[in-house]
Amino acid sequence: MSPAQPRDATQAMPLAVLIARHARTSGDFATAVPNLTLHRRAVPTEPVPCIYSLGLGVVAQGGKRVMLQDSIIDYRAGQGMLTSIDQPVVTHVSQASAAEPFLGAMLTLDMHLILQTAAQMPAPPPTRAGDYRTLVIDELEPGLVDALERLLGLLDEPTLLPQLAPLIQQEIVVRLLAGRHRLALQHLLAAGSPIQQIFRAVAWLKQHFTQPVRVDDLAQRAHMSSSSFRQHFRAITGVSPLQFHKQLRLQEARQLMLNQNIDVGRAAGLVGYESASQFSREYSRVFGAPPQRDIQRVRQAG
Incomplete structure (x- = not known):
């Protein structure tokens, strides 16, 4: 029997229909x-900074572009993007129209479920030290597409969803x-690996981003020296620990202003800024416009 071939964009159509x-x-x-x-978009969007968490992103129709550090990556219908650690990127929908809108889905993954599941499976073949990647975009295999379609299909079976969704996930x-x-997962599973130690520090930052942070304290949490921690953190996430901390704050503030109509000053305070003017300056550098103008632009585009 020949090995299963990856689905092309036309084969991914049932997933697009379910999303639509x-x-x-x-x-x-x-x-x-x-x-x-x-996720659905009727027109291409402007590039915007964001943070991809541990999860699987899927394009069922249209296309996206992701800028990660010095790399520009395009992915399209029939492909999936797996990220193994929170990753600051700049991304936008690159292919979309009213007739054929961009259609995608994002499934956030649970680290504990991954570890528990991996422990019950045969150990994967070893990889070279330089082979690990924290973001992998590749064709969706037929079995994975089938599982995703069944997961989305549960939205039409609400009485069965609570029991079946965890099994399909x-x-x-x-x-x-x-x-x-x-x-994207193998080095995350290796006990004591740098990526697992950085994952631990990132998880703490996500829970305490409103607080001031010291790199030395983060390094201690990751059981690393400060110099080694800085080096591995930048190599894995693409930014320094303090830059990552700042992006967490700014991303959360943006969501508060977009989704809860919170004003600039209050949003700045809620995410840990003592100075609204400093918040506005740093926000402008990341998002390309002051907070009020950026929020207005996003709402008009939507």
């Missing part, structure tokens, strides 16, 4: 499936660990 059914207008939509969001994790996206 539950994302009827342009925007980002939470779903009844835990950790699953759906675990199946997706199994397929990611065994499939071509696994390179």
Whole structure:
């Protein structure tokens, strides 16, 4: 029997139909499936900084562009993007129209589920030290597409969703660990690996980003020397620990202003800034416009 071939864009159409059914207008939509969001755009969007968390992003129709450090990566219908650690990127929808809107889905993954599942599977073949990647974009394998379609299909079966969604999500994790996206996960699974230690520090930062941070304290949490921590943190995430901390604050403030209509001064205070003027300066450098103008621009584009 010949090995299964990856699906092309036309084969991914059932997934696009399912997404379109539950994302009827342009925007980002939470779903009844835990950790699953759906995304639709009728026009290409402007590049915007954001942070990709541990998870699987899927394009069912259209295309996206991701700028990661010095790399520019395009991915299209029938492909998935797996990130193994929070990754600051600049991204935008590159292919979308009213007739053929961009349609995508994002499934945030649970680190504990990945570790528990991996412990019950055969150990993967070893990889060279330089082979690990924290972001992998590749073709979606047929079995993975099938699991994703069944997960989205549960949105039409709300009475079965609570029981079946966790099972299908675990199946997706199994397929990611065994499939071509696994390179993004292998070094995350190695006990004591630098990426696992940095993951621990990033998890703490995400929970305490409103607080002031000292790199030495973060290094201690990761059980590393300060110099080694700085080196590995930048190599893995692409930014310094303090830059990452700043981006967490600014991203959260942007969401507060967009989703809860909070004014600039209050948003700055809620994410830990003591000076609204400093917040506005740093916000402008990251998003390309002062807070009020940026929020107005995003709402008009939507």
